[in-house]
Amino acid sequence: MKTRTKYLLFGAVSASALAFYGTPYLRERGPEKLRHMPGRTMDGHYQIEQRCDACHTPFGGVANEACLKCHGADLEAASDSHPESKFADPRNAERVARFDARACATCHREHAPERTSRTGVTVPVDFCGHCHEAIAEERPSHQGRGPATCAQTGCHVFHDNRGLHEDFLKKHLGEPSLLAVAAVLPRAAPGRERRVPDDAPAALADAASSAAWAKSGHARGGVSCSGCHLDEQRVSLDGSASGPEPRHASRAWQRRPGFASCRRCHEGEAQGFDGGKHGMREAAGLPAMTAGSARRPMKAGAADRSLGCASCHDAHAADTRAAAVDACLACHDDAHSRAYKAGPHFKAWERELAGQGPPGSGVSCATCHLPRATRQGTDGARVAVQHDQNANLRPTTKMLRSVCASCHGVGFAIDALADAALVESNFDRRPRVHVDSMEMVGARARARAEKEAKKRAREAEEKAR
Amino acid sequence: MNKRCDGWKAAALVSSLCAVSCGGGKKPTGEGGVSPRRMADAIFTVVNADRTVYTREVVNRLQGEKVIKATEHFKEDKSLPLPAQMFRMGADLARKSDKGFTYALLSLWPINKQNAAKTEAEKKGLRQVGATGEPFYTEEKLGDRRYFTAVYPDKAIAEACVTCHNDNVDSPKTDFKLGDVMGGVVVRIPLD
Numbered sequence: 085m086k087t088r089t090k091y092l093l094f095g096a097v098s099a100s101a102l103a104f105y106g107t108p109y110l111r112e113r114g115p116e117k118l119r120h121m122p123g124r125t126m127d128g129h130y131q132i133e134q135r136c137d138a139c140h141t142p143f144g145g146v147a148n149e150a151c152l153k154c155h156g157a158d159l160e161a162a163s164d165s166h167p168e169s170k171f172a173d174p175r176n177a178e179r180v181a182r183f184d185a186r187a188c189a190t191c192h193r194e195h196a197p198e199r200t201s202r203t204g205v206t207v208p209v210d211f212c213g214h215c216h217e218a219i220a221e222e223r224p225s226h227q228g229r230g231p232a233t234c235a236q237t238g239c240h241v242f243h244d245n246r247g248l249h250e251d252f253l254k255k256h257l258g259e260p261s262l263l264a265v266a267a268v269l270p271r272a273a274p275g276r277e278r279r280v281p282d283d284a285p286a287a288l289a290d291a292a293s294s295a296a297w298a299k300s301g302h303a304r305g306g307v308s309c310s311g312c313h314l315d316e317q318r319v320s321l322d323g324s325a326s327g328p329e330p331r332h333a334s335r336a337w338q339r340r341p342g343f344a345s346c347r348r349c350h351e352g353e354a355q356g357f358d359g360g361k362h363g364m365r366e367a368a369g370l371p372a373m374t375a376g377s378a379r380r381p382m383k384a385g386a387a388d389r390s391l392g393c394a395s396c397h398d399a400h401a402a403d404t405r406a407a408a409v410d411a412c413l414a415c416h417d418d419a420h421s422r423a424y425k426a427g428p429h430f431k432a433w434e435r436e437l438a439g440q441g442p443p444g445s446g447v448s449c450a451t452c453h454l455p456r457a458t459r460q461g462t463d464g465a466r467v468a469v470q471h472d473q474n475a476n477l478r479p480t481t482k483m484l485r486s487v488c489a490s491c492h493g494v495g496f497a498i499d500a501l502a503d504a505a506l507v508e509s510n511f512d513r514r515p516r517v518h519v520d521s522m523e524m525v526g527a528r529a530r531a532r533a534e535k536e537a538k539k540r541a542r543e544a545e546e547k548a549r
Numbered sequence: 550m551n552k553r554c555d556g557w558k559a560a561a562l563v564s565s566l567c568a569v570s571c572g573g574g575k576k577p578t579g580e581g582g583v584s585p586r587r588m589a590d591a592i593f594t595v596v597n598a599d600r601t602v603y604t605r606e607v608v609n610r611l612q613g614e615k616v617i618k619a620t621e622h623f624k625e626d627k628s629l630p631l632p633a634q635m636f637r638m639g640a641d642l643a644r645k646s647d648k649g650f651t652y653a654l655l656s657l658w659p660i661n662k663q664n665a666a667k668t669e670a671e672k673k674g675l676r677q678v679g680a681t682g683e684p685f686y687t688e689e690k691l692g693d694r695r696y697f698t699a700v701y702p703d704k705a706i707a708e709a710c711v712t713c714h715n716d717n718v719d720s721p722k723t724d725f726k727l728g729d730v731m732g733g734v735v736v737r738i739p740l741d
Binding site for chain 2: 163167168169170172173174175177178180181218222246249251252528531532535536539
């Protein structure tokens with residue numbers, strides 16, 4: 085056999101073996117796969133690291149599409165400042181040759197813990213300089229600031245600049261540290277009351293649960309016991325899931341209704357939950373996350389608590405106040421969480437609960453990490469809770485607009501978020517870090533006003549002549 | 550009515566030219582015999598017509614009737630996109646479709662410096678369309694690909710274009726008048 089033929093044969097056999105054994109391996113899920121992990125995953129991916137195929141295409145590497153499957157909607161909503169299409173323009177060919185920002189993995193390289201920042205970035209912090217090296221010519225105020233400072237807290241975010249663009253900051257110039265009206269969005273107004281009777285079968289009735297339910301929003305909103313406990317699989321008359329005239333194909337009583345039961349009415353909240361660390365495991369087809377499987381410090385006694393709707397929301401009382409603080413602190417045991425009850429935010433929360441503060445003035449864990457947001461639906465806009473607790477983190481500046489600015493002056497909030505020690509101690513003092521973004525914006529606003537004044541004077545002069 | 554028909558005809562021409570010339574973005578010229586220049590002209594005709602209609606019939610009309618304004622941060626202001634933003638969003642979406650051709654709105658006096666002329670062809674083209682008001686055609690190599698590059702004059706068609714640029718603190722030129730060439734539309738067709 086000729087040498088070339090031998091090589092070809094060897095190559096073909098190797099490729100077949102790799103395809104045969106490798107493809108199912110990528111599709112497998114389970115802890116045994118982690119033995120082959122090339123390096124520690126980023127915090128954001130840790131919960132789904134057993135699902136290699138969530139990111140990797142067999143023999144295809146990591147395609148942008150895999151990233152966009154989870155992050156695409158957020159980037160779209162943020163009007164991504166640096167989308168792939170921007171770099172696909174041939175006029176950027178020279179830049180792309182130096183720094184290929186078309187691929188997500190250029191900046192977000194997985195399994196590289198030694199160079200991964202808290203925001204999941206794996207390139208040196210001065211990467212902005214690849215394209216914006218001459219920024220000081222355009223903005224003299226940036227003279228002397230190196231490219232390593234661009235992405236510091238309170239300045240610029242590569243993808244989402246909704247809370248930092250100049251016109252937004254300009255609207256908030258001169259604000260005090262605490263606004264006169266300091267409150268987050270009000271809860272969605274309750275719908276028309278439609279009380280329904282307790283319809284649990286007598287054999288399964290439980291007086292305590294029934295009493296708790298009777299005081300809940302579910303009872304007021306027309307959701308009886310069967311609304312959650314009766315498992316209804318909707319199958320259409322033609323047998324398909326999406327065919328015409330859906331009917332109830334099966335009706336079995338569930339002692340402990342699962343996520344799917346809540347999801348039937350709370351789809352928006354469920355989608356948010358799926359996207360955050362609490363829910364991404366289950367959404368990826370893995371067993372639900374437990375507190376013990378988190379990387380952040382959790383209380384030892386909570387290790388076996390698994391994450392689902394009922395782990396934070398009492399199934400019958402459905403008291404969102406308990407879900408907003410007590411549920412979080414039952415598991416979380418990091419310095420920021422431990423410091424919460426000694427800080428000013430908790431005091432405001434206590435005042436609101438005691439009726440001494442106006443609605444929305446209290447600051448619970450959920451106020452910042454599961455914030456209320458206006459969601460546009462087919463039937464109009466409504467206030468709902470974002471259940472992806474990571475959505476306004478990474479970087480923390482994203483919280484500025486969606487949360488902090490509801491109660492605080494933006495300049496003060498930028499400084500507070502930039503003070504890492506202050507964040508850790510849960511805002512128990514005033515910021516000791518100052519970011520001069522507001523001064524820069526102020527200076528440009530004055531320059532613009534002067535320019536407009538000169539123009540008006542010139543026009544008046546011409547008119548007089 | 551005639552303008553609307555012209556728009557549809559131009560759109561149909563671009564679609565057919567893309568199908569014939571680009572072959573899904575692989576080859577710019579083929580058996581259809583459509584030259585890159587004709588294709589670039591057609592693309593410009595459509596995108597320019599669309600923006601003109603948007604400027605006159607949507608932005609100017611609705612602002613004039615005090616129904617809604619056009620502002621840069623249109624999502625948070627719940628307003629209309631500025632005509633130049635509308636144009637750029639279209640260019641961005643077209644680029645995502647990966648059909649080979651691209652187009653961009655550039656200027657020698659850009660508010661955002663990322664929209665300044667960068668390649669030699671862009672610099673020469675923008676200077677020439679500014680001086681003559683006529684299209685400029687050339688070929689250039691960007692990265693490892695050759696392109697047919699056409700630059701078309703972009704004129705101030707509405708008072709809003711002039712006032713917005715003249716009043717912006719970042720605008721390097723503040724004495725634009727209606728009808729002035731404010732920049733250029735650059736259309737690129739890959740030749741390889």
